[in-house]
Amino acid sequence: MGKYVRLRERLLASGEFGEGDFRIPDAASDAEITRAHCPTYLERVAAGRLDAAEVRAIGFPWSERMVERSRRSSGATLAAAREALSRGWSANLAGGTHHAHRARGEGFCVFNDAAITARAMQVEAGLQRVAVVDCDVHQGNGTASIFAGDDSVFTFSIHGARNFPFAKEKSDLDIELPDGTGDDEYLWHLERGLDETLERSRPQLVIYLAGADPYEDDRLGRLKLTKRGLARRDDLVLGTLHARQIPVAIAMAGGYARDIEDSVEIHANTLLAAQARWGS
Numbered sequence: 001m002g003k004y005v006r007l008r009e010r011l012l013a014s015g016e017f018g019e020g021d022f023r024i025p026d027a028a029s030d031a032e033i034t035r036a037h038c039p040t041y042l043e044r045v046a047a048g049r050l051d052a053a054e055v056r057a058i059g060f061p062w063s064e065r066m067v068e069r070s071r072r073s074s075g076a077t078l079a080a081a082r083e084a085l086s087r088g089w090s091a092n093l094a095g096g097t098h099h100a101h102r103a104r105g106e107g108f109c110v111f112n113d114a115a116i117t118a119r120a121m122q123v124e125a126g127l128q129r130v131a132v133v134d135c136d137v138h139q140g141n142g143t144a145s146i147f148a149g150d151d152s153v154f155t156f157s158i159h160g161a162r163n164f165p166f167a168k169e170k171s172d173l174d175i176e177l178p179d180g181t182g183d184d185e186y187l188w189h190l191e192r193g194l195d196e197t198l199e200r201s202r203p204q205l206v207i208y209l210a211g212a213d214p215y216e217d218d219r220l221g222r223l224k225l226t227k228r229g230l231a232r233r234d235d236l237v238l239g240t241l242h243a244r245q246i247p248v249a250i251a252m253a254g255g256y257a258r259d260i261e262d263s264v265e266i267h268a269n270t271l272l273a274a275q276a277r278w279g280s
């Protein structure tokens with residue numbers, strides 16, 4: 001959790017962002033959440049009525065604060081999408097809770113921010129085509145399952161084949177990479193995956209999960225990208241979207257480097273790259 005505070009501090013210290021660039025998001029409402037999640041699941045989360053196995057799958061204990069944090073984290077990605085539609089890009093300094101399924105949480109994810117956001121943008125802004133570009137080292141299995149069989153939201157996940165989740169779902173496009181995959185090989189695959197995603201979905205909005213966990217010194221990731229490689233990844237994704245004038249809402253997703261400052265730096269680089277492309 002400490003990485004989020006440090007990220008904000010680092011962005012301020014960069015001189016590229018000021019206090020006025022940061023907003024506290026509204027929590028996602030029940031109506032917004034239940035477009036992506038089962039109403040009974042939301043009720044049970046809100047009331048603290050998950051059973052022990054469900055709480056264990058999520059990975060942290062239930063509390064009122066945990067519910068509020070999960071609502072706010074989804075609300076922040078939603079706010080970022082609204083902002084992106086008017087100025088090109090915006091970001092949630094947390095979020096990327098892509099392991100949350102329609103009726104269950106998993107892997108530190110309670111509600112699926114990308115799914116809630118895609119649904120909200122369809123309703124509020126009338127978007128017909130949204131794409132989720134998930135570059136976290138773990139597969140976006142919750143997002144894939146929520147949008148299975150739904151042509152209006154395209155799900156692309158590029159991840160470690162042997163990373164959690166071990167039973168994977170089927171995204172619209174999955175690229176699974178072997179342990180130890182480095183910068184050049186990763187970027188070769190990502191470029192093709194991104195092209196295919198944009199070709200097949202022609203999105204009006206992209207939700208980009210810029211996970212810092214494909215990093216070579218990440219405790220949970222099995223890939224071997226350098227910081228330079230991750231910056232090239234961001235340049236590829238953001239540069240392509242900017243060139244095609246596709247708005248992007250960015251969520252941070254995972255990052256568990258042995259030295260937490262490495263994860264913070266990787267996340268900060270993503271936001272600085274976006275700021276450099278679109279301006280303030």
Ligand SMILES: [Zn+2]
Pocket residue numbers: 136137138211213253254255
């Ligand atoms: Zn991850």
